[in-house]
């Protein structure tokens with residue numbers, strides 16, 4: 001057992017300097033040579049570098065003054081809390097970083113609570129003290145009043161200039177305990193992340209809790225009841241570097257050679273003994289936002305499925321199941337942790353897998369009770385008929401917002417527009433306050449975050465958690481085109497907004513639908529009643545153009561003939577809606 005190991009994470013609100021602090025640690029410990037150094041070194045995905053945010057946690061091993069550090073950099077956005085919780089399960093300590101110009105933000109609190117739940121030692125640190133606008137005293141006061149920190153325990157650093165960074169790493173040595181292990185013999189390792197390598201199969205990122213593991217050994221995945229022979233063991237420097245053995249307390253990777261991605265699950269336990277007990281991992285991720293993904297080209301359906309499987313290795317919260325929609329063909333009904341998570345998946349499918357895909361409007365999962373069953377409904381098309389339903393419930397969240405005081409008034413109306421009610425406000429040090437409210441998740445996922453940011457000039461921040469399911473007055477709205485129901489366009493809508501939404505949808509469709517030789521009705525139907533209607537006028541074809549002069553009755557005759565033809569067309573009924581119209585409609 002190695003007493004000189006320290007495993008820790010850096011947690012913070014988005015942009016407070018986690019990845020930059022990780023850079024300084026990499027430099028200080030000589031892990032990355034100076035000439036290879038670049039800003040936010042651990043943000044390796046193109047998407048991360050472009051957006052300037054961390055999406056994936058990144059583990060790295062560093063050696064300094066006789067100690068081995070395993071550091072995990074984490075993402076800060078509310079949608080990636082699950083990613084953070086997995087990193088927390090693999091370490092003993094956390095540096096909680098706060099930007100001195102911003103103060104404590106909603107994600108600071110949320111992450112602090114997560115770290116406490118995991119029983120980690122938390123080291124508070126104030127960052128960006130080099131900036132003239134840094135409010136160190138105020139931030140310190142917030143640490144004391146909100147997190148119960150002692151002033152003398154709070155480190156003050158600049159991740160940019162490096163000031164105070166060495167002291168902070170010394171604090172990690174002093175305050176974070178070395179890994180504790182009870183059993184030296186039996187291997188038990190926790191999978192906290194993974195990705196797919198075309199040559200070595202699934203690469204499992206592991207924290208070895210007990211025992212050791214070497215190349216060539218046979219291991220078991222306890223939850224999926226499958227086995228593999230280790231092709232390689234190693235550590236992150238931050239790129240993968242082989243090391244002949246991983247033992248208790250260490251963080252590293254196992255190349256498993258496994259090609260069937262579903263056999264390796266994040267949260268599962270690896271052991272050499274098939275009948276070992278599972279480590280109690282962390283909670284299963286709960287997808288809260290659902291949308292369907294359709295390939296623009298149906299030939300891409302299989303590639304889409306394969307790509308999602310590979311993405312899931314690296315993004316355990318992603319869920320999906322096949323779905324068939326008449327107009328759009330085959331696709332995947334997928335679950336996400338939030339709308340940003342959904343956007344990131346869309347981008348990654350495009351960039352990393354070269355797929356052209358369309359996402360339908362995001363929706364939440366509803367709990368629906370009928371006479372015969374009680375179930376989660378993930379898509380409007382599956383919502384039972386009104387007469388079968390006893391009740392519908394929807395997820396509610398508790399939202400915490402931290403904002404400068406002057407915006408409270410504006411937020412009051414924003415929150416009530418979202419069917420929420422502010423329940424609790426408290427003053428932070430200085431001119432800021434923390435308020436809480438409860439609202440349907442459906443209202444929060446769409447655009448609340450963007451609105452919050454825009455009314456507060458970017459100064460407010462939020463986090464939320466699901467609290468329960470509450471009764472909801474929701475209806476299923478169908479769209480009919482030329483009398484034909486279009487299941488891909490069905491939506492679940494709150495009763496109070498149904499007229500407004502219906503009008504919006506039929507008008508949009510009218511703009512997009514190509515004209516036919518006959519007039520086409522577009523209707524929105526709710527509970528058997530048509531509540532909005534538009535008509536796409538018929539394409540006018542001049543059938544009498546070739547007649548010159550002569551008797552009007554001849555024209556009449558031709559018009560009559562045309563009329564008849566149109567009737568016939570209409571009675572043949574179907575209007576084929578080209579897939580690209582659906583795609584345009586869904587793309588917004």
Ligand code: GDP
Pocket residue numbers: 012013014015016017018019020021040052053054076127128129130131157158159160161
């Ligand atoms: P993360 O989202 O927490 O990983 O934050 P980043 O490390 O990506 O940093 C966000 C921004 O803050 C970047 O533009 C950094 O250059 C900047 N930054 C980070 N630390 C400091 C600091 O100590 N001083 C100053 N002036 N800027 C910093």
Ligand code: MG
Pocket residue numbers: 018019020043053054074075
């Ligand atoms: Mg970062």
